[in-house]
Amino acid sequence: MDRLLSLLFLLLFILHLPRRSHQQHISSIDRAALLSIKRTLDDIPGSNFFSTWDFTAPDPCATFSGLTCSPDPYSSALRVTALQLGTGLSDSLGLLGSLSPHLSNLTELTQLVLFPGIVTGPIPPELGLLKNLRVISLTNNRLTGPIPQSLASLPNLHTLDVSYNQLTGSIPAELTELPQMKVLILASNQLTGELPSGWTQLLHLDLKMNGFAGRIPSNLPSTLRYLSLSKNRMWGPLNGLEKLSELVLLDISMNSFNGTIPSSLFRPSLNSMLLQRNKLSGAIPPGPADESYGPGSVIDLSHNFLTGELPATLVGVENLFLNNNHLIGKVPEEYVKRVFSGTTKTLYLQHNYITEFPMEEGLNLPDSVSLCLSYNCMVPPVGLSACPASAGGQLSRPAFQCAVFNNGTTMA
Numbered sequence: 001m002d003r004l005l006s007l008l009f010l011l012l013f014i015l016h017l018p019r020r021s022h023q024q025h026i027s028s029i030d031r032a033a034l035l036s037i038k039r040t041l042d043d044i045p046g047s048n049f050f051s052t053w054d055f056t057a058p059d060p061c062a063t064f065s066g067l068t069c070s071p072d073p074y075s076s077a078l079r080v081t082a083l084q085l086g087t088g089l090s091d092s093l094g095l096l097g098s099l100s101p102h103l104s105n106l107t108e109l110t111q112l113v114l115f116p117g118i119v120t121g122p123i124p125p126e127l128g129l130l131k132n133l134r135v136i137s138l139t140n141n142r143l144t145g146p147i148p149q150s151l152a153s154l155p156n157l158h159t160l161d162v163s164y165n166q167l168t169g170s171i172p173a174e175l176t177e178l179p180q181m182k183v184l185i186l187a188s189n190q191l192t193g194e195l196p197s198g199w200t201q202l203l204h205l206d207l208k209m210n211g212f213a214g215r216i217p218s219n220l221p222s223t224l225r226y227l228s229l230s231k232n233r234m235w236g237p238l239n240g241l242e243k244l245s246e247l248v249l250l251d252i253s254m255n256s257f258n259g260t261i262p263s264s265l266f267r268p269s270l271n272s273m274l275l276q277r278n279k280l281s282g283a284i285p286p287g288p289a290d291e292s293y294g295p296g297s298v299i300d301l302s303h304n305f306l307t308g309e310l311p312a313t314l315v316g317v318e319n320l321f322l323n324n325n326h327l328i329g330k331v332p333e334e335y336v337k338r339v340f341s342g343t344t345k346t347l348y349l350q351h352n353y354i355t356e357f358p359m360e361e362g363l364n365l366p367d368s369v370s371l372c373l374s375y376n377c378m379v380p381p382v383g384l385s386a387c388p389a390s391a392g393g394q395l396s397r398p399a400f401q402c403a404v405f406n407n408g409t410t411m412a
């Protein structure tokens, strides 16, 4: 028993030995790769990320900032497994230069992060050789050119964030089908084309502020919790969103989507729904009667062509934007109560055809509430409207417009 124990201890000791030993150095391939990476990148004057990158020092893994190393299972050398270029501190200016293709010599790399700076040039297609890569984050720089097709062959890629660059071209075929991909953030580039038709089990898809065209793919993954397609050139009906039952945030604002809003989207678990500035029409469907929206909820349906009356089910929404539509009728009393109790923080109803906002005399609007009622088919209660400048100065809509809209008919 004793012998067994001491053998075990010896084994543990041996297993721990390389990690502790000062004999262990970075592999010569990784050292050469770091030297190449350093050659094409530099600190923006005032930033000092590279001040620790002294290649005369014996052990880069211990002294270079931004490196994480692990022992190579096949040799006694240390390999770079994570590389963070730049400090990511908010007061740091970041790096300039370009990304070296020699990054691909860091074959054990699982994470590559480039913090915000002004790095230019392409994303090296050679990154597609790093089969262990799980995370690539290169946001807020000035990278140009396409997203390399080679990235679509990284079997372990979990997160790709190349947002806020100047990338062009379309989404590479099969990138959205990678088996491990969960987070894909391509926001704010100059990407074009239609969205792919093959999708893996993504949790987070952010394509906002690009030039994507076409319809919403019918087979977006039902695992999605966050979906933003805001500010693109997409159009067509909202089909395909109904079955995304895990969504917490949906932002498809500022496109040209048309048709009606599926009633299944009105559920309190979908806490932020931004559909503003599209061409949506029809009535706002009643949501589920048994659940209600709560603190933190935002629904923005403004600047569409929605008709009918306000449904009772949106009553608990904390920030509700229904302005610039074709809504008619009387505002349900429950909305009015919530506004004066301060549980509704924003209620924008301006630029509709609403005929009544039923309230008792002498109530004061809490300071925290934004209520705007101007340019409807009524005279808004004196002193209550807290409108944005964009609402314009006119309190009421011209009477002849109101006659058409509140006469049992609505404009087609």
Ligand SMILES: *[C@@H]1O[C@H](CO)[C@@H](O)[C@H](O)[C@H]1NC(C)=O
Pocket: 029, 032, 101, 102, 104, 105, 126
């Ligand atoms: C490093 O990468 C470059 C370009 O990919 C390649 O030409 C070179 O042979 C590599 N060096 C080593 C030591 O593997």
Ligand SMILES: *[C@@H]1O[C@H](CO)[C@@H](O)[C@H](O)[C@H]1NC(C)=O
Pocket: 235, 236, 237, 258, 259, 260
């Ligand atoms: C949506 O827009 C397309 C293209 O302009 C049009 O063909 C289609 O009829 C519209 N659908 C609805 C429901 O308005």
Ligand SMILES: *[C@@H]1O[C@H](CO)[C@@H](O)[C@H](O)[C@H]1NC(C)=O
Pocket: 403, 404, 407
């Ligand atoms: C309703 O519409 C009809 C026909 O368009 C019109 O003659 C009538 O005056 C309208 N009624 C009201 C109350 O505006």
